[in-house]
Amino acid sequence: xxxxxxxxxxxxxxxxxxxxxxxxxxxxxxxxxxxxxxxxxxxxxxxxxxxxxxxxxxxxxxxxxxxxxxxxxxxxxxxxxxxxxxxxxxxxxxxxxxxxxxxxxxxxxxxxxxxxxxxxxxxxxxxxxxxxxxxxxxxxxxxxxxxxxxxxxxxxxxxxxxxxxxxxxxxxxxxxxxxxxxxxxxxxxxxxxxxxxxxxxxxxxxxxxxxxxxxxxxxxxxxxxxxxxxxxxxxxxxxxxxxxxxxxxxxxxxxxxxxxxxxxxxxxxxxxxxxxxxxxxxxxxxxxxxxxxxxxxxxxxxxxxxxxxxxxxxxxxxxxxxxxxxxxxxxxxxxx
Amino acid sequence: xxxxxxxxxxxxxxxxxxxxxxxxxxxxxxxxxxxxxxxxxxxxxxxxxxxxxxxxxxxxxxxxxxxxxxxxxxxxxxxxxxxxxxxxxxxxxxxxxxxxxxxxxxxxxxxxxxxxxxxxxxxxxxxxxxxxxxxxxxxxxxxxxxxxxxxxxxxxxxxxxxxxxxxxxxxxxxxxxxxxxxxxxxxxxxxxxxxxxxxxxxxxxxxxxxxxxxxxxxxxxxxxxxxxxxxxxxxxxxxxxxxxxxxxxxxxxxxxxxxxxxxxxxxxxxxxxxxxxxxxxxxxxxxxxxxxxxxxxxxxxxxxx
Numbered sequence: 001x002x003x004x005x006x007x008x009x010x011x012x013x014x015x016x017x018x019x020x021x022x023x024x025x026x027x028x029x030x031x032x033x034x035x036x037x038x039x040x041x042x043x044x045x046x047x048x049x050x051x052x053x054x055x056x057x058x059x060x061x062x063x064x065x066x067x068x069x070x071x072x073x074x075x076x077x078x079x080x081x082x083x084x085x086x087x088x089x090x091x092x093x094x095x096x097x098x099x100x101x102x103x104x105x106x107x108x109x110x111x112x113x114x115x116x117x118x119x120x121x122x123x124x125x126x127x128x129x130x131x132x133x134x135x136x137x138x139x140x141x142x143x144x145x146x147x148x149x150x151x152x153x154x155x156x157x158x159x160x161x162x163x164x165x166x167x168x169x170x171x172x173x174x175x176x177x178x179x180x181x182x183x184x185x186x187x188x189x190x191x192x193x194x195x196x197x198x199x200x201x202x203x204x205x206x207x208x209x210x211x212x213x214x215x216x217x218x219x220x221x222x223x224x225x226x227x228x229x230x231x232x233x234x235x236x237x238x239x240x241x242x243x244x245x246x247x248x249x250x251x252x253x254x255x256x257x258x259x260x261x262x263x264x265x266x267x268x269x270x271x272x273x274x275x276x277x278x279x280x281x282x283x284x285x286x287x288x289x290x291x292x293x294x295x296x297x298x299x300x301x302x303x304x305x306x307x308x309x310x311x312x313x314x315x316x317x318x319x320x321x322x323x324x325x326x327x328x329x330x331x332x333x334x335x336x
Numbered sequence: 337x338x339x340x341x342x343x344x345x346x347x348x349x350x351x352x353x354x355x356x357x358x359x360x361x362x363x364x365x366x367x368x369x370x371x372x373x374x375x376x377x378x379x380x381x382x383x384x385x386x387x388x389x390x391x392x393x394x395x396x397x398x399x400x401x402x403x404x405x406x407x408x409x410x411x412x413x414x415x416x417x418x419x420x421x422x423x424x425x426x427x428x429x430x431x432x433x434x435x436x437x438x439x440x441x442x443x444x445x446x447x448x449x450x451x452x453x454x455x456x457x458x459x460x461x462x463x464x465x466x467x468x469x470x471x472x473x474x475x476x477x478x479x480x481x482x483x484x485x486x487x488x489x490x491x492x493x494x495x496x497x498x499x500x501x502x503x504x505x506x507x508x509x510x511x512x513x514x515x516x517x518x519x520x521x522x523x524x525x526x527x528x529x530x531x532x533x534x535x536x537x538x539x540x541x542x543x544x545x546x547x548x549x550x551x552x553x554x555x556x557x558x559x560x561x562x563x564x565x566x567x568x569x570x571x572x573x574x575x576x577x578x579x580x581x582x583x584x585x586x587x588x589x590x591x592x593x594x595x596x597x598x599x600x601x602x603x604x605x606x607x608x609x610x611x612x613x614x615x616x617x618x619x620x621x622x623x624x625x626x627x628x629x630x631x632x633x634x635x636x637x638x639x640x641x
Contacts, residue, residue, distance in 0.1 A: 217601025
């Protein structure tokens, strides 16, 4: 079966007064129907920009899609007009963004905002839409849905607003739901509820999900496949257990190792990745993590490593590395 | 409430901060919000007390009121046993030297029109310390080295720095006056994941080297566990549980603490997939007005009716 989404050699740049920002560099991957892909990375890794550019949500200019194809159900999204993209966004691909405080319109009722894509894409009447809105609010676990639907965003707590955002994201039964840092602004207890809700929704409606976050813990619990991005490139990707337990890229390894893991100061010292995030205005040559990588070789600085299957792991586990992380770790006696 | 033999460096006693509640022009009053409600704790010299809780729990307000960046509604703040609550600005100035603050956003807390060297040296100038211009520059250079920045960066402006470097600049300024006590309000939250460990290690090194005492406010519980000696958990303006780090994490007593701990995502798929977070409905479980902190273990207290 053809994958639901196939990204081929996507490269995105921004022309800014400070120079060209190479935000996404030659990113390729595919996503099967029903799969949950967790994309991990820090600011500037290209994780959000690549998702937004797939559906024409970056401002052009300054943004510019340099090259690539994004096949969604076999159709190249990058070749579509804005009018055609209107039909894709919200209907076939749903979105949930980070900040539920600013993503909702404060002067419209919740009902109006959830109904908007339904009326637009399916031409539902006001009363049909109302029924569906109440259904959706119940689905995302908002009690007393019929009454709550007529309220305004300020009458909802942060967690409840994020549930509303998810209701909007899934309102048209999209084939793909893209959530960008959707729980980052929430308290951990509320985040836990939202993550439970997403797992539950996946069981009920089987949506394919791309979950973009910087939190390794969130990905560990939610994703089937994890994809680690850095400096606009995919550094490693694979089944979540393989990547977490047997990382093959030094950045993935460093990220996992720098977390406290229940350790205590005085007993253990946190491993710290040296250096600073890359300057994206520099021409992307070589492995973007090389300047911070204790295992980097001369080749890493001059030639970009391809994302290839790793040896001795499960199928689909790929890493971009010229060095052999396992051998390096064994040699230095450092354990992840 | 501390059994520690050392005298506390900082104490707050029955601290309250209420917003609103003012009389309106034509009678009636605005709704009062108790942001900090009868909070008491001690911090021993060299200790790190972690303050955790959800947004709106009053943890940041507690830090700000403790430093008297805002006046408390009632309650006392003691520094080395002296009551410094409500002192006038000139009277408070010597204490301000000893008590510093680091904020969450390293982008917003730097002055974009000042070189980072001037920014770090400014407190020395304000407090007329550091002698001549030349001596002050030497002091700033040594502060840069101490926080892991190259002294040659002193002449640069904030926009030339990454988030982690900016937070190092803020830390350099905070330690410029050789303070004894630092309130760090979410100091790593806005930083990239790959930078957080660097800054946490820096906090730890500075404490070991300079004997600093910290009030560390955060919502990332795994970092709190790593860094703090004791932890206080806040809920709607009140401390619901306080105790040694191990007691709080291994043997939490309050339902809210339990829910909070159960909600931390664990970066291990085998554990994370089987984790079942406990649900705690804050609205239905607000601690009764007359609840008090009762001992449940060594230096471990829980708010109970």
